[in-house]
Amino acid sequence: MTTQLKSDTARVNGAKSQCPKTAEGRAKFSRNAVKHGLSSRNPLVLESENDDDFQALHNNQIEIHQPATPAEQDLVGQMVQGIQ
Numbered sequence: 001m002t003t004q005l006k007s008d009t010a011r012v013n014g015a016k017s018q019c020p021k022t023a024e025g026r027a028k029f030s031r032n033a034v035k036h037g038l039s040s041r042n043p044l045v046l047e048s049e050n051d052d053d054f055q056a057l058h059n060n061q062i063e064i065h066q067p068a069t070p071a072e073q074d075l076v077g078q079m080v081q082g083i084q
Contacts, residue, residue, distance in 0.1 A: 054080075 020029045045054045058080045067073040 020026045045051050058077070061076050061080050062073075065072070065076050067076050
């Protein structure tokens, strides 16, 4: 059972919250708990990178290696993604 002192302390501490006030701050704050990009829209390309550059690299490697089977396509994909 929660004591009145604990309730009062929690209420006081909650009032000190410094949550972001702007839309930009909230968007940045929402990514604080992200540990990996596996569930993101495009887990291979970071925000600081360019989707078109990544796709061009992938297409270039497909042209060079010309994978003929799904397994070979996976290998080229892993190579481009940097997965070991």
